[in-house]
Amino acid sequence: MPAVSDARPDLDLLFAPRSVAVVGASTNVDSPGHDYVRSLREFGFRGPVYPINPKASEIAGYRAYPSLADLPEPVDLVISCIPAEGVLDLIAQCAGGRAKFLHLFTARFSETGDPRAAELERQVAERARAAGVRILGPNGMGIYHPAGGVAFRPDLPKAAGGVAFLSQSGNNAVEVVIRGAARGLGFGKVANYGNGLDITPAELFRYLAHDAATEVIGAYIEGVPDGRALFEAVREAATRKPVVIHKAGRTQAGARSASSHTAALAGSRELWSAALRQAGAIEARSQEQLLDLMTAAALLGRPRGRRVAVVGGGGGRSVQSADACEENGLEVVPLPATVRERVRERAPYLADWVQNPVDQSILAGSGLSSNALLEMMVESGAFDMAIANIGEEWFFGRPDAEARLRHACERLAAIARRSPIPVAIVLGATETPVEWQRRLVDTIRDEFVAAGLAVFPSVERAAFALARLAPPRR
Amino acid sequence: MPAVSDARPDLDLLFAPRSVAVVGASTNVDSPGHDYVRSLREFGFRGPVYPINPKASEIAGYRAYPSLADLPEPVDLVISCIPAEGVLDLIAQCAGGRAKFLHLFTARFSETGDPRAAELERQVAERARAAGVRILGPNGMGIYHPAGGVAFRPDLPKAAGGVAFLSQSGNNAVEVVIRGAARGLGFGKVANYGNGLDITPAELFRYLAHDAATEVIGAYIEGVPDGRALFEAVREAATRKPVVIHKAGRTQAGARSASSHTAALAGSRELWSAALRQAGAIEARSQEQLLDLMTAAALLGRPRGRRVAVVGGGGGRSVQSADACEENGLEVVPLPATVRERVRERAPYLADWVQNPVDQSILAGSGLSSNALLEMMVESGAFDMAIANIGEEWFFGRPDAEARLRHACERLAAIARRSPIPVAIVLGATETPVEWQRRLVDTIRDEFVAAGLAVFPSVERAAFALARLAPPRR
Numbered sequence: 001m002p003a004v005s006d007a008r009p010d011l012d013l014l015f016a017p018r019s020v021a022v023v024g025a026s027t028n029v030d031s032p033g034h035d036y037v038r039s040l041r042e043f044g045f046r047g048p049v050y051p052i053n054p055k056a057s058e059i060a061g062y063r064a065y066p067s068l069a070d071l072p073e074p075v076d077l078v079i080s081c082i083p084a085e086g087v088l089d090l091i092a093q094c095a096g097g098r099a100k101f102l103h104l105f106t107a108r109f110s111e112t113g114d115p116r117a118a119e120l121e122r123q124v125a126e127r128a129r130a131a132g133v134r135i136l137g138p139n140g141m142g143i144y145h146p147a148g149g150v151a152f153r154p155d156l157p158k159a160a161g162g163v164a165f166l167s168q169s170g171n172n173a174v175e176v177v178i179r180g181a182a183r184g185l186g187f188g189k190v191a192n193y194g195n196g197l198d199i200t201p202a203e204l205f206r207y208l209a210h211d212a213a214t215e216v217i218g219a220y221i222e223g224v225p226d227g228r229a230l231f232e233a234v235r236e237a238a239t240r241k242p243v244v245i246h247k248a249g250r251t252q253a254g255a256r257s258a259s260s261h262t263a264a265l266a267g268s269r270e271l272w273s274a275a276l277r278q279a280g281a282i283e284a285r286s287q288e289q290l291l292d293l294m295t296a297a298a299l300l301g302r303p304r305g306r307r308v309a310v311v312g313g314g315g316g317r318s319v320q321s322a323d324a325c326e327e328n329g330l331e332v333v334p335l336p337a338t339v340r341e342r343v344r345e346r347a348p349y350l351a352d353w354v355q356n357p358v359d360q361s362i363l364a365g366s367g368l369s370s371n372a373l374l375e376m377m378v379e380s381g382a383f384d385m386a387i388a389n390i391g392e393e394w395f396f397g398r399p400d401a402e403a404r405l406r407h408a409c410e411r412l413a414a415i416a417r418r419s420p421i422p423v424a425i426v427l428g429a430t431e432t433p434v435e436w437q438r439r440l441v442d443t444i445r446d447e448f449v450a451a452g453l454a455v456f457p458s459v460e461r462a463a464f465a466l467a468r469l470a471p472p473r474r
Numbered sequence: 475m476p477a478v479s480d481a482r483p484d485l486d487l488l489f490a491p492r493s494v495a496v497v498g499a500s501t502n503v504d505s506p507g508h509d510y511v512r513s514l515r516e517f518g519f520r521g522p523v524y525p526i527n528p529k530a531s532e533i534a535g536y537r538a539y540p541s542l543a544d545l546p547e548p549v550d551l552v553i554s555c556i557p558a559e560g561v562l563d564l565i566a567q568c569a570g571g572r573a574k575f576l577h578l579f580t581a582r583f584s585e586t587g588d589p590r591a592a593e594l595e596r597q598v599a600e601r602a603r604a605a606g607v608r609i610l611g612p613n614g615m616g617i618y619h620p621a622g623g624v625a626f627r628p629d630l631p632k633a634a635g636g637v638a639f640l641s642q643s644g645n646n647a648v649e650v651v652i653r654g655a656a657r658g659l660g661f662g663k664v665a666n667y668g669n670g671l672d673i674t675p676a677e678l679f680r681y682l683a684h685d686a687a688t689e690v691i692g693a694y695i696e697g698v699p700d701g702r703a704l705f706e707a708v709r710e711a712a713t714r715k716p717v718v719i720h721k722a723g724r725t726q727a728g729a730r731s732a733s734s735h736t737a738a739l740a741g742s743r744e745l746w747s748a749a750l751r752q753a754g755a756i757e758a759r760s761q762e763q764l765l766d767l768m769t770a771a772a773l774l775g776r777p778r779g780r781r782v783a784v785v786g787g788g789g790g791r792s793v794q795s796a797d798a799c800e801e802n803g804l805e806v807v808p809l810p811a812t813v814r815e816r817v818r819e820r821a822p823y824l825a826d827w828v829q830n831p832v833d834q835s836i837l838a839g840s841g842l843s844s845n846a847l848l849e850m851m852v853e854s855g856a857f858d859m860a861i862a863n864i865g866e867e868w869f870f871g872r873p874d875a876e877a878r879l880r881h882a883c884e885r886l887a888a889i890a891r892r893s894p895i896p897v898a899i900v901l902g903a904t905e906t907p908v909e910w911q912r913r914l915v916d917t918i919r920d921e922f923v924a925a926g927l928a929v930f931p932s933v934e935r936a937a938f939a940l941a942r943l944a945p946p947r948r
Contacts, residue, residue, distance in 0.1 A: 030873050111789075112827050153871045157907060169790025171835065175867045179905040222793055248790070253806035254797035257789075260829050285801075286934050287794060291905075315585075315731075316643025316722070319696055320761060323728035327759075332727035353586050355734050361645065393649045397627045399504050429903065429931070431653035431765075433631060438916065446907075457903070460760050 008210040009203045014101045014136060015189045016148035017076035018047045021068060021099070023090060024081030024106075025051030025059045032105060033081040036142075037062060038154045045149030050075065068093040077101045077150075079142060084108045084117065087124055087138070095131035102128065104138035105152075109195060111139055113260060125197050140194025141170035144177060147188065147213075161186015162215030163298050164208045166201055168193060168222045169248075175287065176220070183295045184449040188213050202229035209237035216242050218294045220287075222249040222258040231275050238280030242297035242469070245281045246290040247272045282468050289464065292456060296465035299454040300422035303470045305384035307333045308463070309377040310357035311370040312389035312426070317459070318357035321389060324460040328467035332356060336382040343368065343376075360391060371411045378419040384470065386423045387462050388412055393428070396437055409444050416453050424462040425455045482684040483677045488575045488610060489663045490622035491550035492521045495542060495573070497564060498555030498580075499525030499533045506579055507555040510616075511536060512628045519623030524549065542567040551575045551624075553616060558582045558591065561598055561612070569605035576602065578611035579626075583669060585613055587734060599671050614668025615644035618651060621662065621687075635660015636689035637772050638682045640675055642667060642696045643722075649761065650694070657769045658923040662687050676703035683711035690716050692768045694761075696723040696732035705749050712754030716771035716943070720758040721746045756942050763938065766930060770939035773928040774896035777944045779858035781807045782937070783851040784831035785844040786863030786900070791933070792831035795863060798934040802941035806830060810856040817842065817850075834865060845885045852893040858944065860897045861936050862886055867902070870911055883918050890927050898936040899929045 020040060026033030033053075037060040040049045051059035054066040065071055068078065068090070078099040080090055084106055094102055109121035121138065128135045136142055141152040147160040152170070156177055163185045167173035173192040180187065189211065191204055201224055208214045217237055224230045237243050249258030250269040276283045282297075284290035308330040310321045325332050335356045344351035347366035354362065356377070360370045370388070378386050390412070395405040416423035425448055430441045448455045456462035494514060500507030507527075511534040514523045525533035528540040539545055542552065542564070552573040554564055558580055568576055583595035595612065602609045610616055615626040621634040626644070630651055637659045641647035647666040654661065663685065665678055675698055682688045691711055698704045711717050723732030724743040750757045756771075758764035782804040784795045799806050809830045818825035821840035828836065830851070834844045844862070852860050864886070869879040890897035899922055904915045922929045930936035 035871070114827075155871055155908075167790070169788060169793070171788030171865065171868060172790030172794075174871070175790075175902070178867050178870070178907070179902070182905040182907045220790065222790075248793045248797055251797045251800035253800040254793050257793045257796040257829060257831055257833070260789075260827065260833065286798070286932070288903075288932055288934065314643060314645030315734075316641070316646030316694065316696075317649075319643070319722045319728050319731045320646070322731040323722055323725045324760070326725035326727045332731075353588075353734065355731060357731055359731070359734065391645065393652050394645060396652070397509070397629055397648070428649070428653070429762075431656040433652075433656045433920075434629075442912065458760070458762055460762065 009207045011199070011204070011207045013076040014134070014199070015143055015145045015150070017101070017150065019050070019073065019075040020045065020047070020077045020079065020150070021050040021052055021071060021075045022079045022081065023052040023068065025053045025056070025064060026081070027056050027059055034060065035153055036079050036081065036105070039151040040149060042154040043146055043149045043151045043158065068098060074098045077103060079103045080106045082106060084120060088127055091124065091127045091131050091133060094133045097132070099133055101134050101136060103136040103140070103142040105140065105142060106137070107139035107194070109138050111195060111260060121195070121197060128198060135198035136191065137194040138197060141173060141192040144173070144187065144190040152192065157181040157187070159186050161188060162213060163187050163294060164211070164214040164217045165190045166193065166204050166217070166219040167191070168196065168201070168220060170194065172220050172287065176218070176291065179291055180294060182449070183291060184452065184454070185294060185298055196225070200224065200226065200229065202226060202233040205230065205233035205237050209233070209240050214241065216244070216294060216297045218244045218290060220246045220248065220290065227275070231279050234276070234281050235279040242302070243281040244284055244290060244293040244297060245276055246284040246287060247276065288461070292461050292465040293468055295454050296424070296469050299452060300424060300466070300469070303385040303422055303466060306467070306470045306473060307331045307382065307384045308466065309374070309383040309386040310389070311374045311377065311386070312358065312360050313391035314361040314394065315359045317389050317391060318359040321357045321387065321459045324463040325387070328463045329473055330463060330467050330470070333382065336380050339376045339380050360394070369408070371408060371415060374412070375415050378415065378421055378423065383421055385421050385466050386419065387426060387459055387466070388416070388423055389426045389459055390428070392441055396432070396434070402440055405440065406444070409448070413448060413451050413453060417451065422466065424466055425453055426459050426462050427455050427457070429457040483681045485673070485678070485681045487550040488608070488673070489617055489619045489624070491575070491624065493524070493547065493549040494519065494521070494551045494553065494624070495524040495526055495545060495549045496553045496555065497526040497542065499527045499530070499538060500555070501527070501530050501533055508534065509627055510553050510555065510579070513625040514623060516628040517620055517623045517625045517632065542572060548572045551577060553577045554580045556580060558594060562601055565598065565601045565605050565607060568607045571606070573607055576607050576609050577614070577616040578609060579614065579616060580611070581613035581668070583612050585669060585734060595669065595671060602672060609672035610665065611668040612671060615647060615666040618647070618661065618664040626666065631655040631661070633660050635662060636687060637661050637768060638685070638688040638691045639664045640667065640678050640691070640693040641665070642670065642675070642694060644668065646694050646761065650692070650765065653765055654768060656923070657765060658926065658928070659768060659772055670698065674698065674700065674703065676700060676707040679704065679707035679711050683707070683714050688715065690718070690768060690771045692718045692764060694720045694722065694764065701749070705753050708750070708755050709753040716776070717755040718758055718764060718767040718771060719750055719755045720761060720764040721750065762935070766935050766939040767942055769928050770898070770943050773926060774898060774940070774943070777859040777896055777940060780805045780941070780944045780947060781856065781858045782940065783848070783857040783860040784863070784933070785848045785851065785860070786832065786834050787865035788835040788868065789833045791863050791865060792833040795831045795861065795933045798937040799861070802937045803947055804937060804941050804944070807856065810854050813850045813854050813856070843882070845882060845889060848886070849889050852889065852895055852897065857895055859895050859940050860893065861900060861933055861940070862890070862897055863900045863933055864902070866915055870906070870908070876914055879914065880918065883922070887922060887925050887927060891925065896940065898940055899927055900933050900936050901929050901931070903931040
């Protein structure tokens with residue numbers, strides 16, 4: 001793997017190829033061989049697209065060719081959807097500069113546990129090296145890079161951004177992209193590298209570390225052949241931008257499962273945690289944590305300290321918020337005297353009663369809302385971050401629930417947008433049996449997300465994400 | 475508190491009063507004094523309802539009376555929405571058998587931190603004892619018991635069931651009822667006891683322990699005046715039915731917040747955990763965990779052992795599922811030989827490759843679905859519980875996504891309904907930017923819930939709940 005020792009691996013044309021051929025392209029709309037071609041069209045890929053299929057004349061609107069040898073020019077990227085048996089021959093066709101990168105969607109190599117399949121994979125690596133072709137995969141869905149017009153599924157979000165994601169698993173990459181988009185993440189360079197035969201996560205990390213378009217890096221890793229190289233690459237990346245890593249296959253059962261999935265050797269949980277921490281990465285232990293951490297990193301940035309202001313919801317929510325913040329290592333500091341004095345001017349009886357977290361229910365009739373308190377708190381200089389609970393269930397019980405909830409959320413959005421500290425918004429998980437309430441919560445969440453704000457379904461998840469991004473405790 | 479020493483506290487008429495008076499009833503539709511009266515109408519309360527308001531002739535369709543003294547008969551339950559200053563006088567009016575139970579929605583007592591308010595609360599307790607009136611509250615929303623026609627908000631779910639819930643916090647009770655209903659929980663007796671001045675959580679637990687209509691008990695507790703009595707009561711209840719307790723105010727910040735909320739002294743986290751475990755209760759550390767545990771207890775019951783079968787989703791999901799199960803202490807045992815042989819008959823190449831968890835992506839083209847594997851596994855006798863991942867993001871990318879997803883979910887529902895072991899269904903958190911996908915997931919979840927099945931938004935949450943309900947590890 002010659003590129004591994006370079007400072008900046010040359011993977012530009014993998015993520016942003018000037019031309020793409022899809023070998024095993026298909027007219028069957030229910031097949032990956034069709035999806036890869038159609039994706040290029042749907043994502044507006046600007047260069048030539050060459051479906052390769054000896055029996056078709058046209059696929060998804062592009063002229064089809066019988067073989068790679070029939071193409072009018074060399075291509076930057078070949079995507080392979082053919083069976084494993086044909087891959088050695090395909091590599092021969094890519095040799096001599098006919099293709100720079102070969103992405104093997106093709107699977108059933110070492111991950112099957114079959115020794116013959118593992119031997120074939122070894123030969124693939126050897127022949128590709130000799131042919132001067134870089135391999136992504138096998139057993140991976142490849143590249144999703146909306147700004148470059150490349151995607152592994154035609155239905156994925158078209159919006160682009162600065163969040164990169166590396167994933168050993170394909171279905172996990174799809175889930176993270178779809179769920180992340182719903183949270184407001186705009187994705188840049190996403191790679192699903194599968195068995196990681198040639199282009200490894202370490203090389204991809206080093207590339208993204210130096211990629212100016214990449215602002216945040218997330219990764220899902222089951223196991224790696226060379227832990228030391230990955231560790232160095234993660235460290236290189238983490239000095240430049242936030243890096244969040246979901247390490248799966250941490251348990252014995254998880255490692256067994258990883259081995260049959262991508263033939264990965266998973267390694268011990270404690271070792272990985274320590275290494276990730278030392279490398280400056282933030283560790284996630286589930287996809288949910290990964291998405292929460294990427295959302296916080298991309299939309300809120302790192303808080304300067306650990307002092308948290310919490311407002312909203314009733315008394316029970318305040319107690320639960322305080323527990324969640326402190327158990328995650330945030331400092332639920334008292335309300336500063338300056339804020340108490342501002343409260344005293346408007347509602348004297350509240351001035352010595354109200355606390356951080358602010359219990360919204362005791363504000364009733366005072367003329368002060370939790371938004372008013374939030375505004376005083378974020379402006380006070382006494383906090384490094386804020387969590388705003390909406391507590392929509394309270395609104396649902398009032399007349400004009402929709403108008404009131406909308407009004408409160410609009411004001412909250414305005415405060416959060418101009419706040420000098422990160423403000424995480426907690427809008428419940430839409431768990432209500434009432435249809436209009438679900439739709440309303442969904443709509444409001446979409447509006448927050450469109451405004452670039454970070455929304456979490458529970459205060460526990462908001463506190464977790466903010467705490468992991470904050471500087472370590474003294 | 476004389477009733478505390480009885481075997482079964484006499485609280486029947488608190489939850490199912492034959493007549494109710496609402497003092498401080500209001501014609502203002504945006505006030506609790508209106509909501510309590512309207513709730514009785516909306517929930518079809520069968521006995522007489524007496525709104526008390528000297529200035530109104532009628533409230534929510536019921537004839538209003540100027541005072542308790544003007545009522546034609548004594549009442550079982552009086553709900554007080556008047557300010558704290560009027561409560562001593564109200565107790566005097568309840569004396570002499572005029573009212574059995576007085577629920578004080580009225581707040582601003584000891585929870586304010588004001589010594590005069592705390593002294594007033596002390597006097598309330600003393601006078602009520604002398605007057606022979608039992609007090610629920612103060613500073614609590616009181617009773618929600620849909621089968622008895624009583625509720626603290628008119629918009630709460632009307633469906634009734636066997637799940638009881640005790641909550642120190644009112645807004646938390648509302649959230650748990652609404653969110654629980656969306657998960658399929660049918661509630662029976664729910665009490666929000668606020669400051670717990672007279673009727674304590676211990677007494678309520680003992681009542682529910684012996685209540686034949688109560689099948690599962692959940693509770694949200696910030697702190698208690700008498701931990702020993704609560705411990706004994708919880709133990710009494712837990713020998714008879716599953717008990718799930720969310721103890722909040724575990725941290726210093728949480729305890730401070732609890733004190734300003736319901737004047738509760740919260741007590742240390744470790745002490746509580748040990749006591750709950752010893753009493754046989756299952757501890758939740760967040761509302762989310764509480765709801766997951768109540769859902770599992772009510773809809774799945776306790777598994778007989780810790781061996782888990784997992785199917786569905788792609789390879790990444792399988793690895794993550796294995797991690798989640800093992801980290802929660804479940805046993806991800808290998809696929810039994812009997813199942814492998816059944817697989818071999820249909821797809822020989824899969825028989826030695828497929829594992830538990832079953833990676834759905836390797837089944838493609840085999841004629842076997844994850845539902846087929848699930849059915850073999852639940853029938854095999856080798857597992858004590860199953861988790862079925864749906865992995866809806868895969869379906870979203872296929873033609874006829876809706877029809878295929880619906881078909882798979884219908885078959886899954888049929889298998890889960892007749893399974894001899896509990897089957898938890900994992901249907902993602904509806905986190906997609908695409909409107910039709912959200913609606914479809916919501917609709918399918920509602921259909922599972924209507925069929926009495928337990929749905930969790932992630933495999934981690936399903937594994938957590940099942941593991942806590944399973945017998946302890948040997």
